[in-house]
Amino acid sequence: FLGAGGGNDIQWCFSQVKGAVDDDVAEADIISTVEFNHSGELLATGDKGGRVVIFQQEQENKTQSHSRGEYNVYSTFQSHEPEFDYLKSLEIEEKINKIRWLPQKNAAQFLLSTNDKTIKLWKISERDKRPEGYNLKEEDGRYRDPTTVTTLRVPVFRPMDLMVEASPRRIFANAHTYHINSISINSDYETYLSADDLRINLWHLEITDRSFSILLPLFYIVDIKPANMEELTEVITAAEFHPNSCSTFVYSSSKGTIRLCDMRASALCDRHSKLFEEPEDPSNRSFFSEIISSISDVKFSHSGRYMMTRDYLSVKIWDLNMENRPVETYQVHEYLRSKLCSLYENDCIFDKFECCWNGSDRQVEFLSLIVMTGSYNNFFRMFDRNTKRDITLEASRENNKPRTVLKPRKVCASGKRKKDEISVDSLDFNKKILHTAWHPKENIIAVATTNNLYIFQDKMN
């Protein structure tokens, strides 16, 4: 159970790790996004080299009741290529910033993947049969001489080795002057939004099996670009549609604010319906207050009643009915507060950590009770909203034994370091966990280190 009570906290065990063993990380292999599909059967990752790798979960084997199915590579394709912006004389990175799955409607799967400038809709389909017995073609494709055909036959489908094909169905381009940071599919499944630093666009998905086309957005729904760019002091950092209300979405900013907008109010949501902002704590004020308040991720809870935001040092849970402060705040790595100057100098302070909710448990639908987010030194953290307990775990190949419960980690902020604790100064700031994902229905999590993907499951009894 999800630790909702009864003292049954989840015990996480190592399940699998994907990716190169080398310490020498190839830049293109750096994982930049991780996302389960709606059933949890598929797990997609995007990397800096513009590739998407999709893993598929094996069907549960009745005889192997001690573990859930393993994830194996299902499809790999090059989603985005590097481009060159001739006007600005700058490269456009092919790095995949976000992947979002569409709910499955038929045999094929669809996902949206985006880099800084262009969003693509990919269709992933299986082919496990092929037609055989053509009259005018040989098996190898060569054409037969019609004069040699003496009988006619009907071609039949014969099984073949499974082939998974990915094909781009739509390209949503030329709509973003700035860098895309978020995409979010509406609950109507017909539209989606894409957000860059200054604008949010609304698009129509229009999934049909027609040939591939290039579309333009419906319109801007948010535009915060000032008339004079020198007056710019705040940018959009993340945006998401409400899970149930198809006219409602939120977007967060670099100043730690979240705005909730309703598209029914006006087409251009230049005025928010609600503004969520916590007043600054004067005792914690520093030069870096603004930077660490910048929100790097926003996620609605399953019910849509709450939303979670991640800033540099904490995770905050907001009740949509209360704008003036969050209902809960969880410190991810408060011990970094005294290191902010160094972290500013080495740019770590600009790292964008994501956060995610637990999946909705089979029995307890739509309860968002546990929060997961990453930290440094390949640590990741979980917070249980009910018990108020938290845990720090590490994604490393040393914890390689399946079904062995992961050992909790502790960082020693100051003073005497206890055995098994790690001091702040020993933390490796190059090993950052920015992307994590939770299976929508089960206690399986995917945690991305720089270039490896770890899968952990809870220990089943």
Next chain:
Amino acid sequence: MLGKGGKRKFDEHEDGLEGKVVSPTDGPSKVSYTLQRQTIFNISLMKLYNHRPLTEPSLQKTVLINNMLRRIQEELKQEGSLRPMFVAASQPADPLSDNFREAQPAFSHLASPPLLPADLVSTMPLESCLTPASLLEDDTFCTSPAVQHDGPTKPPPPALQPVKDSFSSALDEIEELCPAPTSAEAVAAESAAGDSKAQPSESNIHKPEGLPESRTAESKLMDPLPGNFEITASTGFLTDLTLDDILFADIDTSMYDFDPCTSATGAASKMAPVSADELLKTLAPYSSQPVTPNQPFKMDLTELDHIMEVLVGS
């Protein structure tokens, strides 16, 4: 450098140096606060100007750094104590010169009375401002070295000091030759550098080494800022703030008037940059005269020759 107690002092105030605001009004804490602010300012500038991306830099990052710089600038304005000018016979920055940034009303109060070195002890002792950033924190990230400084009475050379390229070594030589004000450097620099002045500054600022880095930036901040530091310059989102403006801000662009009819305060009048030849011509009649205290600098003709050779020939 701080005295021996420096490190201890910072240890005690460790919390106050990072994360927390230290009120600018308490004694040693004020120094820490100012120092931290200065360091952060330097780091911010470096981030904006050292970055040579092949891809477009993150707008979010740029905006956050820019906000940081603006905030610090605002504070400095409010405190009314921008870094005191080191140029002894300081001139109001000529509004017509290329190095002057427009929109300077905030800095006009600095323009009028030239500050003598004695005036430098305004709100804070200079030595304390020079503590390296590494003492700010107890960790290993910040590796800025100790800053060597001879004290407030000797004006530092323009911010090219840490880089030993030909230009700065030439300036060093000039300095050795002319123990008096920086005007000599200004003259030589102005006359010799000409178009090439952009280059040394470029190569200078883009040296990525971590060690001299903060020193360069630090001495930049120490040098008079007026006019050259208007981060919210009207010429675009920071990108047009050229390195020249930062580095050469303090070089006196007004030339000394060699006309013997003007008084020593002829420094107040502007002169066009002179060529070496012109200099020689004007100096020739004076070579046999005893140098009066009002002479802006003592210079031997041969020494001038030597300087010119170094500057032009290198």
